[in-house]
Amino acid sequence: MEKNNEVNVAQWVDQRLAILTPRNAWQPDGADGLQRFREQSAAKSSWKQAWTWPAATLVAAALILFFLAAPPPRVLAQRCVDCSVALWQSFSAMPPAQPDLQPESARKLAPDFALTDVSGNPIKLSDSKGKVILLNFWATWCGGCQTEIPWFIEFQNKYKDAGLNVIGVSLDDDGWKSVTPYVKEKNVNYCIVIGTRAVAKQYAVEAMPATWLIDRQGKIAATHVGMVTKSAYEAEIETLLGRNATKP
């Protein structure tokens, strides 16, 4: 019985895969293919020949110069320390990032949505009314998102009691399959939901990372498409939480 079932499955799959067989009329153009193969291999080989020796000579010359002309290691180390200190001082002297929030009168209501978290619990944006919300659209393959996620984890820890709620909406194609291991690995401590086409459209997500800061009245106070510095986020969050004297 089980054997019959296996045979049936094999036949069923074979029938479907047979659909992919290219039309008999189609013949790959071998002559053209061979020509392209010759061109590509010739291009790569001439590139290799053209660059191998000059590159090797350049690296060797740089190494020789470095060892001949560089100061002794202790002086080099001292210089590195001096440079680091100078850099740190120049950064710490910079004025703190200014919040870039919309004036309260110009803010629009954030579109509500209802999605589910990893446990299947419904998550509505409106449930967080009265809190400041950081709404981040992200994906596991998005480089910028991976830089920002540790900041959001830190914000959730630091400002949770003050009334911040971070929500991450993943737009990964395969949903929880990619997201669950990623979230576990990064120890994400805020709410993660899987986004839908409708929600992405509501917020007009065109690129990632995309982040919205929503005030306590549920209105959009700031929109950031692409990466923003950590200090800029922090300044805006603190202003929205009422911790900062600066008001938009």
Next chain:
Amino acid sequence: MSQNHSLDCYYNVNASSEAVIEATSQAAPLDIESLFRIQFVRIARIVARVVRDPARAEELAVEAFVKLWRNPQVDTARAEAWLYRTAVRLGLDDLRRQVRRARYEALIGSVRGAPTPEEIHSANEEQDRVRKILSILDPRQAELLLLRSHDLSYTEVAAALDLNPASLGTLLARAQQSFRKEYIKRYGKK
């Protein structure tokens, strides 16, 4: 006349595994151009099962040969198996890229240009479904199904995927089960 003759050397080749091994094993080092003449049509047809556009399939088949040329560690006896594996992987990678791009374009509602005549000609709902399932499956299982369904023998498939021929039947049955399960999950039993 001369052109027809040059094309005949691609179309009338008996590309059975034995013939290729015999033809290529005598040449040392690996004579890629001979291998190309013998194998190109078969490799391009394998890729064309995964990639919708035949021109793209030819490009990827050429790419597989260029990769072989750049990899001098592949010996003559294993070159054919290496080519099958590389071609199927290139095809599947391209398919996944297409599926991801289509999904993302649909998600953000961007306007895509009008379909090309080739796309219109080859648009086939059932083919698209099968390709979609292949793009979702575990890559090893997708490779196994594709090579086996292209009339490659168990020995050839096992050599191409570095598998033990004795366990191929079990792995194939598992891959078929996964394919069917995923297909029914998405499109129902019809």
